[in-house]
Amino acid sequence: MDWGKRVHIIEGVTQRLLYLQEYSNFTIIHRDLKASNILLDDEMNAKISDFGMAKLFRNDELEGNTRRIVGTYGYVPPEYVRKGIYSMKYDVYSFGVLLLQMISGRKSxxxxxxxxxxxxxxYAYVSWKEDKGLEFIDPSLDDSSSSCKLLRCLQVALLCVQENADDRPTMLEVYSMLKSDTQAVPTPTKTAFSVKNYDNVDNICTPQPGNCSVNDAQIFELQPR
Known part of the structure; x- marks a missing residue:
């Protein structure tokens, strides 16, 4: 899958999340955004599927809390793992992981x-910090014909997966940064690390029915359906 096709998918997912968070009558938190929940039609237009874990917010609500942790290993943000807190920044985090997969072709x-x-x-953060971002990016990709540049996408993705939810951009800001090649992109702080580092690892890392799942999808395996 060349870079042009991946950009088309990235833009489609970004627009769908932007609708769910900004333009729907209710704010919708998907809570299970991952590669296998992105469906593609015959023109590679992206659709977000499987809203079984989604939560609805009134427009004046900012976050919610739950004691039952659900989601997919590798896509779940740290504040949800630690305290059960979910907000629009939950899906921003998951989008950041998905974006890292898209530009690297690697599994989470x-x-x-x-x-x-x-x-x-x-690995993405260390590569970017040491000016070795090209080593992280899928070597088969060429962004010379696209306004959406790979290293810029890497930096935006790292902003989305920062440890502190308040430091992550909104999807509106993400959309703006990805669409413009002149808008300044902030410097990301250290990313949230694997949930294996947390004290309640036994509750989140071992997939159980109705609790967590493991996603093994690779971006270059996506096909229209």
């Missing part, structure tokens, strides 16, 4: 880097 459940000790988010 594997480990990378020297000695393969870094998960996808940490």
């Amino acid at each position: 459940t594997h480990y990378y880097g020297p000695n393969e000790i870094m998960h996808l988010l940490e």
Whole structure:
């Protein structure tokens, strides 16, 4: 899948999330955004599927809380794992993970880097921090014919997966940064690390029926359906 097709999918997912968060009558938190929940038609237009875990907010609500942690390993933000807090920044985090997969062609459940000790988010951050972003990006991609540049997408994705939810951009800001090649992109702070580092790892890392799932989808395996 070349970069042009991936950009088309990224733009489609961004617009769908933007509608759910900004333009729908209710704010909708999907809570299970991942590669396998992005459906593609014969023109590679992206649709978000599976709203079984979604939550509705009134427009004046900012966040909610739950004691029952659900979601997919690798896509769940730290504030949800630790305290059960979910907000629009939950889906922003998941989108950031998805974007990292799109530009790297790598799985979120594997480990990378020297000695393969870094998960996808940490590997992306270290690569960007050390000016080795091109080593993280899928070598088959060429962005010379696209206004959406790979290193810019990497930086935007890292903003989406920051540890502190308040530091993450809104989807409106994400859309603006991805569409413009002149708008300044803030410097991301250290990313949220793998949930394996948290005390309640036993409750979140081991997939159980009705609780968590493991997503093994790779971006280059996506096909229209």
